[in-house]
Amino acid sequence: MTLFRLDASIRAEGSHSRAIADLVEAEWRQANPAARIVRRHVGTEPVPATAWAAAVSAAYVAQDERTPEQRAAVELARQETDALVAADAALFAVPLYNFGVSQHFKTWVDLIVTDPRMAAGATPATAGKPAVLATVRGGSYAAGTPREGWDHATSWMRRILEDVWQFELEVVEREFTLVGVNPALDQFTELADGLRAEAERVAREHGRALAGRLVA
Numbered sequence: 330m331t332l333f334r335l336d337a338s339i340r341a342e343g344s345h346s347r348a349i350a351d352l353v354e355a356e357w358r359q360a361n362p363a364a365r366i367v368r369r370h371v372g373t374e375p376v377p378a379t380a381w382a383a384a385v386s387a388a389y390v391a392q393d394e395r396t397p398e399q400r401a402a403v404e405l406a407r408q409e410t411d412a413l414v415a416a417d418a419a420l421f422a423v424p425l426y427n428f429g430v431s432q433h434f435k436t437w438v439d440l441i442v443t444d445p446r447m448a449a450g451a452t453p454a455t456a457g458k459p460a461v462l463a464t465v466r467g468g469s470y471a472a473g474t475p476r477e478g479w480d481h482a483t484s485w486m487r488r489i490l491e492d493v494w495q496f497e498l499e500v501v502e503r504e505f506t507l508v509g510v511n512p513a514l515d516q517f518t519e520l521a522d523g524l525r526a527e528a529e530r531v532a533r534e535h536g537r538a539l540a541g542r543l544v545a
Contacts, residue, residue, distance in 0.1 A: 333416035350422035356536025460496035467507035503528035
């Protein structure tokens with residue numbers, strides 16, 4: 330039994346998205362102590378920005394006529410996709426950056442979609458597999474807040490993971506991670522503490538459910 334875990338934070342230490350995903354993983358590990366975890370840190374070990382274009386262009390060229398760059402990109406897409414589709418379940422830890430999806434996660438997704446097993450419009454190799462998305466935001470983007478509607482990442486990630494790749498997805502979200510860092514947010518300390526506790530509760534719950542899906 331294998332869990333595929335992807336982290337998109339640019340920080341190895343102090344990452345809130347990693348911390349939430351760690352709770353999911355811990356519950357998974359408790360239920361599956363002998364299970365294998367395959368890790369992919371695209372935030373610190375990113376996919377080359379040129380790989381997607383090279384892989385796309387390779388599809389229109391005969392294999393024996395592809396450039397070295399095209400061949401390398403197609404092979405990288407295959408390797409990345411192999412790791413994802415071979416797993417029984419997946420865990421994605423992706424923060425909100427500048428009101429949008431992490432460029433590292435987007436670049437990785439774009440490359441995966443070039444593989445025929447995961448292409449849009451086809452039945453993906455991940456269809457029906459359980460997954461958890463852990464995402465965090467520095468401020469609050471809830472209804473009624475000044476930045477309602479500024480989160481342009483979460484809905485896009487849902488579309489990719491739920492609709493295109495057809496994972497059976499659960500999502501855990503945490504807001505106000507910049508409270509204690511940005512003095513302008515100090516007034517929200519109590520609220521942030523409550524949101525953190527709730528996110529941690531949900532993360533543990535999703536981790537147990539993720540494990541339970543496969544045990545069952």
